[in-house]
Amino acid sequence: MHHLPQLITDLTLILAVAAIMTLIFKALKQPLVLGYIIAGVIVSANFSWFPSISDAQTENIKVLSEIGIIFLLFSLGLEFSFKKLAQVGGSSSVSAFVEAIGMSALGYGAGQLLGWSTMDSIYLGAALAVSSTTIILKAVEELGLKKKKFAGLVFGILIVEDLITIAILVLLTTLSVSQQVNGIELLLSVGKLIFFLILWFVAGIFFIPTILKKTRNLMNDETLLVVSIAMCLVMVYLAAGAGFSYALGAFVMGSLLAETTKAERIEHLVKPVKDLFGAIFFVSVGMMIDLKMIGEYAIPILLITVVCIVGKVITTGIGAFISGNSLKVSLQTGMSLAQIGEFSFIIAMLGTTLNATSAFLYPIIVAVSGVTTFTTPYLIKASSPFYDWIDKRMPERWRKSLTRYSSEATTITATSDFHQVVKSFVVNVLLFSVIIGALVFLSATYILPWVNEHTSYAIGRITVTLFTLAAMAPFLWGLIVRNERNESFVKIYSIQKYRSPIWVMRGIKLGLAVFSIVFLFNRFFSISVALSAAVIILFVFVFFRKKIQEQYDRIENRFIRNLNDRELQAELKQLEIQASKRNVALAPWDAHMTTFEVLPETSIIGKTLEELKWREVVGVNVAMIKRGQVTITTPTRYDRIYPGDKLYIICTDAQEKKMNAILRADKKLLEKQHDAEVELDKFTVEHDSPFINKSIRDSGIRTITNGLVVGIERDGERILNPESSMIFAEGDVVWIVGEKKLIDSIN
Structure with missing residues (x-):
């Protein structure tokens, strides 16, 4: 009989037990993560009633579990996308940061109350600061609540928490190595993190989509899987070389690939690999649990569980409320996020790996996660009835005050x-x-x-x-x-x-x-x-400013095109579907869609597509015009171009260069605008004024002052935004916005 390597034997045992527990927990409709953890407890050396993994092979299992962390964070990055962070809004960001700061403080306080060391307390606070994306998404989906208002806020908070988790891992790594809280050192670490994140993001968006597009004809599923995993591991290596956690590198590469047109395909291909190594990671988590230790620390586990559930409901609820949500939505959000999960395991494992925490912290975190995971669906279902119970007993004065604050907090003020x-x-x-x-x-x-x-x-x-x-x-x-x-x-x-x-x-x-x-x-x-x-x-x-400007424009255009390529391709597919229904040829095979933003200083403002003749002269097609919240799909020849329009144009590379030249700002308009000084001023219509007895339209005052009449005072009455047909009378005080020099000429 051939000798079978011990690692294969151990993997056989791990995956066999994990498969059985998966089936059981699937039948019980419980999170599979808990099934993997229990499988780890069963195959560990701490459980003597079942064959266990040999101590000599635990290091190999640890390496496989670290690969699992890499793929978990890589998949998380593929779902993350930097654009999603910009879209979740201020409410999600405020709620997530209030929760993270509040729970870190509560966790640290709980650790100190239990007599733990400073590092144990810090890691406890960090583990309680984030929730489980996987478990919450699954619970909300199974309860059929994805379309509820609070669910959208919960998903936004989870996206921000993903980024907070990465920051926590970086800061804890620095803190664990120095073993002391050094404000300057932490500040330098944050600055270093920001520096590398910006550098990796800019370089990644510039090169990675271009590489994938250039090699698209060579990319079958097998090649794309190998290439994407290779990119992930290269970024892991770079992150480790820069002094960061390897998990950060995996997350960054995932988020960069999330901006490409291959994101969904890569996510689909990587999912089986992530599931396999993720299962090994969660089993390894269970292998580190000592049931005797859990029994010994039953009271701390119970205390931390209460702190986790109550603290998250309060901190997340407060964050959601102060950012402008109603009391009901805030309470539902807080009760939906009242648990910890896989990212807390990763944080706790970091402390164990760096020898920064005591041995008891890891199993306690896992035990708290298990309890709070089981309570999550029940808390979500109970959130609405609990709010109704509170609402019935709330004094009317309080209810009005809370409603008024929520209404005022949602008021949007325009940024100047x-x-x-x-x-x-x-x-x-x-x-x-x-x-x-x-x-x-x-x-x-x-x-x-x-x-x-x-x-x-x-x-x-x-x-x-x-x-x-x-x-x-x-x-x-x-x-x-x-x-x-x-x-x-x-x-x-x-x-x-x-x-x-x-x-x-x-x-x-x-x-x-x-x-x-x-x-x-x-x-x-x-x-x-x-x-x-x-x-x-x-x-x-x-x-050489013109040459340098041209080079910069090429770099910027490629970066913006790569950054928006995924959305542009999705919109192009939609347009192709619409065009096919009308039997319209949308674009030549070698064309692509590119966006152009219309500057106010261009010479095309106010002209129709028929007047511009871009299709005849340049050969491009305007597929869509976005004007604020209005979208004009397949515009007609009578549609005009206005400042701020975003043009979706289908063109070749050569045509794109011509359009860049056409849409470049007119220097004469810029010089004229720079020289102009705009002000709000007034003048009185005297008996000898050239405007007397003339309408605003016929007076030519708009052309003379390059301005706009915004108000007229007549016989003590103020008329705001007067009609253009209004006749000027002697003694009228005319308020006008226009160029100062031109207004002075009529005073």
């Missing part, structure tokens, strides 16, 4: 153009600073040593410096001008009082650009050489 400009400035500086810093670091750390091996010392430094500077050039240009190419900036710049802050922001951006050039040259040369080079390079940039 200046706030938009400031926000764009911050994002612009952060994004391009990260990219430029990464290019300098990579050139100095990796490229320079290689070049020095193959060339002389001086030639190597000059070559690497020029190469890095060429790579930095488009991003330096983007740092300086990127956030000034939008409607909000043009509006703000035309108002005199905002020009000083804008020039301050411009000074900061220019200063960062100069600093980046000096920093690059100073890595390879003296500071005097670096300062002299910075001055020379600025003049070179001005001379």
Whole structure:
């Protein structure tokens, strides 16, 4: 008989018991996660009534369970998507952060009350801070509540919690290594995390969708599975090399692939692999449970379970309520999230792996998860009757106050153009600073040593410096001008009082650009050489600004196209379905759909598609126009183009370049707008005024002042937004918004 490796024997035992427990728990309509954990308890060395895994093989099982964590986080990233985070809204974000902070504090307090060490208490708080996405989604779906209002809020909170979980893992890793709370060190860790997340996101969105599109003809299911898993493991390696948890790398790559057109297909292919290794992970969780220890810590388990259920109901409910939801929705949300699950296991396992926590913490977390998982469906079902019970006994004065607060909290206030400009400035500086810093670091750390091996010392430094500077050039240009190419900036710049802050922001951006050039040259040369080079390079940039602008536009267009490709393809399929019903040919085979945003400064504003003749001149088809909340599908030749429109155009790569040139802002319009200063002013219609006895329309005042009459005071009466047919009379006080110089000319 051939010798069978012990690992195969152990896997046979693990999967056989897991399969039996899966069938049992499926029949009982209970979460399969608990079945896997019980299977782990049965096959562990702590359970003497059944064949167990040998101690010598536990390390192999541990490695397989870590692979399970990788695939769990990878699959979570595939379902996550950075766009989903932007779409869940402020209510979900506020609720999730209030819950995470509140439960971390309650968990830490409970640990201290039980006399535990500081690290045990911190890990307990972190484990209680997040809920189980898998268990909650399953429970809500089985109860038929997915379309309820609170369910949407719950799903949004779970998305934000996924990101919080990653942040917790990173911070706990840093904290466990240092074994002390160091505010500066934690702040540096957060900064490092933000730096790498931005870098990985930008690089991933730029390269990964392009690679998948270029190789789409070679991608069958087998190849795509291997490629996607390889990408996952490469990012795991990079994350570990950067000093982060390997789980972070898996999550990041999953979220990057979630933005591609292959996301659903990859998720489908990876699911069996995730289920297999996920089962091994949860079985390994059960193998670490000592039933005797659970009996010994029954009172802490009971206390922590109560803290978990009551604390999550209160903290999540408060977060949901203060963010503008009704008391009923807030209570239902809190009672739906009152448990912990697989991510709490991962957090607890991190403490065990790093030897940062005591041995009893892990089985306690698993036991609390088991109890709260069983209570989840019952809490969700009881949330509505519980609210009715509270509502009947609530004083009327309280009810009115709570209703009034909820109504006021949901009031939406428009963000001013200046706030938009400031926000764009911050994002612009952060994004391009990260990219430029990464290019300098990579050139100095990796490229320079290689070049020095193959060339002389001086030639190597000059070559690497020029190469890095060429790579930095488009991003330096983007740092300086990127956030000034939008409607909000043009509006703000035309108002005199905002020009000083804008020039301050411009000074900061220019200063960062100069600093980046000096920093690059100073890595390879003296500071005097670096300062002299910075001055020379600025003049070179001005001379070659058009070439640099074109290069930056190409990079930005590819990034935006890759970022929106998944949604664009979905909309294109929908349009193709609609077109096929009408027997309309939508696009040539080599075309793709691209979005273009219409700037207010373009020369096409107000023109119809018939007047523009894009189909005849360029050969493109306008498939759809999005105008705010209005969508115009397959627009007719009579539809006009307005500022802010998002055009969905089907074109080839060559046609796309032509459309970029057509839709570029008109420099003359920009210069005219920059020179204009808009203000609200008034003038009185005298007896000799050229406007007297003329209607607003016939007076030509709109053309003269390039403005708008917004009000008229006549005989003590104020008329707001007067009709254009209204006749000016002597003594009228006319309020007008327009260009200051032109208004002054009629006063």
